[in-house]
Amino acid sequence: MHEKLIEIPGVRSVETVGLDLDHTLYPRSEKMDMAIAECLGRKIAGHLGVTGKQATYMFRDAYSRLESSTKAFCELGISDGDKLLDAAVDEADVTQFIEPSPETVEFLKDLSSRVISMDLITGSTMASTREKLKKIGIPLDLFGWIIGAEDGRKIDGGAYKLWLSKYLCLRPENFLYFGDRPSVDAEVPQSLGIKAVLVNNPKIEDGISVVQLPSLFDIKKTTLWQAQNVLSQ
Numbered sequence: 001m002h003e004k005l006i007e008i009p010g011v012r013s014v015e016t017v018g019l020d021l022d023h024t025l026y027p028r029s030e031k032m033d034m035a036i037a038e039c040l041g042r043k044i045a046g047h048l049g050v051t052g053k054q055a056t057y058m059f060r061d062a063y064s065r066l067e068s069s070t071k072a073f074c075e076l077g078i079s080d081g082d083k084l085l086d087a088a089v090d091e092a093d094v095t096q097f098i099e100p101s102p103e104t105v106e107f108l109k110d111l112s113s114r115v116i117s118m119d120l121i122t123g124s125t126m127a128s129t130r131e132k133l134k135k136i137g138i139p140l141d142l143f144g145w146i147i148g149a150e151d152g153r154k155i156d157g158g159a160y161k162l163w164l165s166k167y168l169c170l171r172p173e174n175f176l177y178f179g180d181r182p183s184v185d186a187e188v189p190q191s192l193g194i195k196a197v198l199v200n201n202p203k204i205e206d207g208i209s210v211v212q213l214p215s216l217f218d219i220k221k222t223t224l225w226q227a228q229n230v231l232s233q
């Protein structure tokens, strides 16, 4: 008896998938969170009129209670928090904590064989992206396109519009994006007609209309796997 597959609405029209990098292709860890929180603290200290250490504490406190970075920024009265968080994720030296993952590499090879193209759309710079992929063990040529911080930002939709423009024969509904953050990885692409699924998101977020999976590998439990299997038979 097969387990019931998790349905991704409109999955049969998917031709190309895009992936986020940070906290999507490698799991977050406590050490990474500490490094990011410290970097973020330095960035938000000025907004709050406190020291970096105090700002780090205030953000961590709000985040642990609200379990959402967007809500934590809101409580602290910081309007461009998502932008600051993207910058902190990229600037904090998390690469040192990333572990090699043959399982992720195998999974991505399998995923890429089921679609026309598998692309990477990340808020990380290209230099940082190369380093992180190397640490995990993912070859760069597994991706068709790599869109990094230098090419456009996700928060204002620029990076996603660039992704769409790479495929003149496809419509937005033919694109499916996987990421870990409700705002930049789901709401923004959805506003452009791109399908989105959240992964590595242990807490189910309310108020957003998106499939949420506990891990990247759970993509295998969705109708994307079934739909593509049917197509390839």
Ligand SMILES: [Mg+2]
Pocket: 020, 021, 022, 023, 024, 179, 180, 181
């Ligand atoms: Mg991410």
